[in-house]
Amino acid sequence: MLLxxxxxxxxxxxxxxxxxxxxxxxxxxxxxxxxxxxERIGQPAVLGELxxxxxxxxxxxxxxxPADPLIHLLAQFGVIILLxxxxxxxDLRRLLRVGPASSIVAIVGVVLPFGLGYAALVGLGxxxxxxxxxxxxxxxxxxxxxxRVLSDLGRLHEPESQIVLGAAVIDDVIGLIILAVVAxxxxxxxxxxxxxxxxTALAFGFLAAVLAxxxxxxxxxxxLLARLSREETLATMGLALGFLVxxxxxxxxxxxxxxxxxxxxxxxxxxxxxxxGRGIVALGQFFxxxxxxxxxxxxxxxxxxxPGVLTVGAALIAVAIVGKVxxxxxxxxxxxxxxxxxxxxxxxxxxxxxxxxxGLTAGVLSAGLFSALTLMVMVTTFLxxxxxxxxxxxxxxxxxxxxxxxxxxxxxx
Numbered sequence: 001m002l003l004x005x006x007x008x009x010x011x012x013x014x015x016x017x018x019x020x021x022x023x024x025x026x027x028x029x030x031x032x033x034x035x036x037x038x039e040r041i042g043q044p045a046v047l048g049e050l051x052x053x054x055x056x057x058x059x060x061x062x063x064x065x066p067a068d069p070l071i072h073l074l075a076q077f078g079v080i081i082l083l084x085x086x087x088x089x090x091d092l093r094r095l096l097r098v099g100p101a102s103s104i105v106a107i108v109g110v111v112l113p114f115g116l117g118y119a120a121l122v123g124l125g126x127x128x129x130x131x132x133x134x135x136x137x138x139x140x141x142x143x144x145x146x147x148r149v150l151s152d153l154g155r156l157h158e159p160e161s162q163i164v165l166g167a168a169v170i171d172d173v174i175g176l177i178i179l180a181v182v183a184x185x186x187x188x189x190x191x192x193x194x195x196x197x198x199x200t201a202l203a204f205g206f207l208a209a210v211l212a213x214x215x216x217x218x219x220x221x222x223x224l225l226a227r228l229s230r231e232e233t234l235a236t237m238g239l240a241l242g243f244l245v246x247x248x249x250x251x252x253x254x255x256x257x258x259x260x261x262x263x264x265x266x267x268x269x270x271x272x273x274x275x276x277g278r279g280i281v282a283l284g285q286f287f288x289x290x291x292x293x294x295x296x297x298x299x300x301x302x303x304x305x306x307p308g309v310l311t312v313g314a315a316l317i318a319v320a321i322v323g324k325v326x327x328x329x330x331x332x333x334x335x336x337x338x339x340x341x342x343x344x345x346x347x348x349x350x351x352x353x354x355x356x357x358x359g360l361t362a363g364v365l366s367a368g369l370f371s372a373l374t375l376m377v378m379v380t381t382f383l384x385x386x387x388x389x390x391x392x393x394x395x396x397x398x399x400x401x402x403x404x405x406x407x408x409x410x411x412x413x
Contacts, residue, residue, distance in 0.1 A: 020070060024290070026063060030056060031289035046148045047385040049289055053296020054378075064297040071294055078291025079144050080260040081284045084242040086147045087264015088277045089156055090165060101331035102166030108330040109167060109345050110174050113138035113323030120315045126369070133364050136178045137355035137373050138320050142347045142381065143168035143257070144291070149385045150344070153394045160336045160392065164344035167327075169207075169261060171345070206252045207262055210245055214266030222270040235279025238267050242280075299378050303371030312368075313375035320380050321346060340392045347384040352377040 030052040038048030056064040066072065117138040121131035146168060150161045225237050242263040249259025267276050303309050328342025356373040359365035365373070 023063070023071075024074075027052075027056065027290055027293045028286070031293050035289075045152055046145060046292055047382065049292035050145075050296040050381065053293035054299050054301065055296075056293060057297035057299060057301075059300045059302050064293060066294040066297045071290070074287060075291040075294035076256070078284070078287035078289070078294075080242065080246050080256055081239075081280060082144050082148065082288050082291065083257045083260040084239070084264040085277070085280050085284055086143070086151075086156075086165065087261040087266075088268050088273055088280065089151070090162070090261075090265060090268060097162075099166060101163045101334045101336070102170060104330045105163060105167035105327050105341060105345065106170035106174065109141065109171060109324050109327030110139040110178070112326055113319060114178075116319040116323055117316065120319050121312075124312060124315065130359065130364050130366075130369060133355065133359035134316065134369065134373055137348065137352045137359075138316065138323065138376070139171070139174070139178060140348045140352040140355060141168045141171040141324070141345050142352070143171075143261075145295075145347045145381060146344045146384060146388075148288075148292075149388050150392075153389065153392060155392050155394070158392075159334075160340040160344070163331070163334070163336055163341050167341075167345060169258065202252055206249055207258060210248075210259070210262040211265060214262070215269060218266045219270050222267070222272040222276075226272050226275075231275050232279065234272055235276050238272075238276030239280060239283065241267065295381070299374055300371055303368070304375055306368065306371070309368050309371045309375065312372035313379075316372055316376040317379050320348065320376050321383075324380075337391070340388065343384055343387045343391060346387075347381040348377040352380075 031049040034048030034052035035045030036048070038051075039045050053064065053066075055061055058065060064071065066075065114135040117135035118131045121134050122128065126134075143165065146164055147156070150156045150158075150164070155161050156165075222234070222238075225234055229237070242260050245263035245266075246256040246259035249262070250256050267273050270276075304313070324345040325339070325342035327345055328340070329338045331338075331341075352373070356365065356370055356377070359373075360367070360370040
């Protein structure tokens with residue numbers, strides 16, 4: 001099946017500092033206004049921020065080009081800071097207690113969508129390699145989007161949320177392995193079992209090493225920093241640790257966001273976590289909305305007028321939803337609400353777009369198939385927030401709040 005969709009014209013690149021300041025002002029204002037409006041109709045703020053990005057993207061208003069180097073860099077800072085915040089809010093001991101459930105959710109949530117997606121595209125007449133790349137895009141889970149929604153609902157500390165967070169992190173690690181393998185296949189490299197095993201060992205080994213070293217060295221290091229510095233300096237040093245671990249994750253073959261999350265888990269174990277958290281949340285008020293606007297701006301809404309794109313997109317959406325929701329029911333022994341787990345794993349967000357963009361850049365995916373994958377990413381990303389709101393309503397005002405300082409990624413983050 002051939003899908004022919006002309007590429008969209010990118011938004012004009014800003015020419016100087018003043019133009020970038022104007023662009024950032026538009027992005028931040030649109031994100032906050034749309035977020036407020038979303039909350040007024042009972043939806044999480046992140047949904048409004050994503051829709052603001054779609055409106056500002058090249059296919060509608062043409063204001064934001066997510067491929068612009070500076071916008072891309074600021075968006076990456078946003079997701080790194082967001083994942084560091086999530087790590088600060090996550091109790092590692094509680095996360096480990098749901099480890100078996102998270103692991104089985106992650107594994108089923110990778111294998112099932114990949115297999116179903118590959119079979120669906122081959123059945124629709126696509127060659128094997130594009131079907132593999134599309135199947136890989138279906139395995140992704142956008143931990144940033146799901147975690148933000150759960151935080152907005154005040155549910156980040158619930159067992160269901162901990163299972164989703166753990167599974168999403170494992171998903172990211174497995175996704176990196178798949179991405180590395182698919183990238184080599186796209187480049188024509190010969191794949192070996194030993195090479196795949198090495199990539200797997202590096203990804204999981206890095207996360208385990210950071211947690212092992214950080215659990216021992218983190219508390220005394222931050223006690224020393226607390227004695228020698230002011231509160232602002234302590235927050236800055238926490239952020240520096242997050243950036244450093246994200247960098248080490250990248251050069252070791254893992255992902256920036258996995259490193260940032262791991263650094264947040266390390267800091268969470270220290271008494272200084274509330275101080276660091278206040279500084280990070282304040283910084284996130286600038287960077288995190290840029291990330292969500294950039295994700296929305298990558299969507300080409302014109303492509304949805306092509307019947308072929310809609311047909312393939314509908315098949316991919318069905319596979320994407322069924323695969324992840326079924327994964328939520330995989331830990332049959334768990335008493336957690338499995339529908340919440342399945343829906344929490346649903347959004348592909350920026351992670352799915354990374355897979356799709358790689359295939360498009362390499363010439364493996366046609367513009368039409370890329371648009372169909374983008375439609376799948378957009379629908380799964382936009383479905384998850386309202387469904388989570390229905391299945392997992394916000395906690396009542398009378399319940400005890402999370403710990404001070406890192407209590408919540410607020411709608412201003």
